[in-house]
Amino acid sequence: MFTVNAYAATSATEPLAPTTIERRDLGPDDVAIDIKFSGICHSDIHTARSEWGPTTYPIVVGHEIAGVVREVGSAVTKFAVGDRVGVGCMVDSCRECDNCRKGLEQYCLKGNIGTYGGVGRDGEPTQGGYAQAIVVTEDFVLRIPDGIELDAAAPLLCAGITTYSPLRHWNAGPGRRVAVIGMGGLGHMAVKLAHAMGAEVTVLSQSLKKREDGLRLGADHYHATSDEATFTDLAGSFDLIVNTVSAAIDLDAYLGLLAVDGTLVNVGAPEDPLSVRAFSLIPARRSFAGSMIGGIAETQEMLDFCAEHGLGAEIEVIGAEKINEAYERVLASDVRYRFVIDASTF
Numbered sequence: 001m002f003t004v005n006a007y008a009a010t011s012a013t014e015p016l017a018p019t020t021i022e023r024r025d026l027g028p029d030d031v032a033i034d035i036k037f038s039g040i041c042h043s044d045i046h047t048a049r050s051e052w053g054p055t056t057y058p059i060v061v062g063h064e065i066a067g068v069v070r071e072v073g074s075a076v077t078k079f080a081v082g083d084r085v086g087v088g089c090m091v092d093s094c095r096e097c098d099n100c101r102k103g104l105e106q107y108c109l110k111g112n113i114g115t116y117g118g119v120g121r122d123g124e125p126t127q128g129g130y131a132q133a134i135v136v137t138e139d140f141v142l143r144i145p146d147g148i149e150l151d152a153a154a155p156l157l158c159a160g161i162t163t164y165s166p167l168r169h170w171n172a173g174p175g176r177r178v179a180v181i182g183m184g185g186l187g188h189m190a191v192k193l194a195h196a197m198g199a200e201v202t203v204l205s206q207s208l209k210k211r212e213d214g215l216r217l218g219a220d221h222y223h224a225t226s227d228e229a230t231f232t233d234l235a236g237s238f239d240l241i242v243n244t245v246s247a248a249i250d251l252d253a254y255l256g257l258l259a260v261d262g263t264l265v266n267v268g269a270p271e272d273p274l275s276v277r278a279f280s281l282i283p284a285r286r287s288f289a290g291s292m293i294g295g296i297a298e299t300q301e302m303l304d305f306c307a308e309h310g311l312g313a314e315i316e317v318i319g320a321e322k323i324n325e326a327y328e329r330v331l332a333s334d335v336r337y338r339f340v341i342d343a344s345t346f
Ligand code: NAP
Pocket: 040, 041, 042, 043, 044, 046, 158, 159, 162, 181, 182, 183, 184, 185, 186, 187, 204, 205, 206, 207, 210, 244, 245, 246, 247, 248, 249, 266, 267, 268, 269, 270, 291, 292, 293, 330, 331, 333, 334, 335, 337
């Protein structure tokens, strides 16, 4: 085992604070990674504050990890010391169930092992990326292509794959009208990715404050949802809507924006339940769906797609001492568009 500096939440209400954690000894198939950058996902905040149910404390959150391989186990074949790598929301799964065999490890029937808040193969609670280093089995480590800087790559490991996967699944591409609700970490990546896939992209944001950015990142249209006219002007006009909002919103209003056979896919994971009226779906054969991150092979595909299209996240790099301040800014929708922690400051 080795000891690394980290930042942990110790209760739902205390600020995150510096600590140290142990990482397991390298098994034959393990890769030890020196973390260089760690993104701040809204899921980290939901978890640190026990918004999805009781969290076991202390917990080190963070599942947007970019770094460099420090050491490899004796049987590792895919990675070598010095490689640029990433780790996302999962560090293992059963590898045997139908879903794992299909490359859908995120939907493992026995439950994937979360990068934090799960139970690792050493029987200890898994601790995430707000730390100097991590040890992960090579099958759950991703290769970061040379074309993407490590700081801009980190958020791709969650925000990137969580939006790439549903955009691909529901065929975002030429001739398809895609709307993105919320211009935060996930939302801004959805805009970039849907645009790169060739779709016509519309942002539905609470205000027009981030309009210029949205258009620069690839949106064709930008509307404020605080303006009632948005819901009448755009009625029935989208094939796919990706909802990235971290709070419960009036889904019925947004479902009215879908064309016949359109789908609203929810990736936002609010604390409070969402409700849908049957008559928001029935009259236009609409679907309401959910989607969770993406499989390992698909995550690599997304990273390669981003390198090919010159995409990375729009980031603000901060020192670890600014994590609590950054959380408040995320909660105030004042993030442009992902905070990334410089791991040398842990
Ligand atoms: P984020 O950076 O905070 O972005 C959320 C955006 O939603 C905000 O920037 C804001 O955009 C909008 N918003 C916030 N509160 C709102 C409200 N009350 N009403 C309407 N719009 C509101 O968060 P994120 O990191 O992108 O994560 C978004 C959600 O996805 C979180 O719930 C997170 O847990 C979840 N998530 C799910 C998965 C998955 O696998 N399904 C993976 C990662 C994250 P505007 O200012 O443009 O309105």
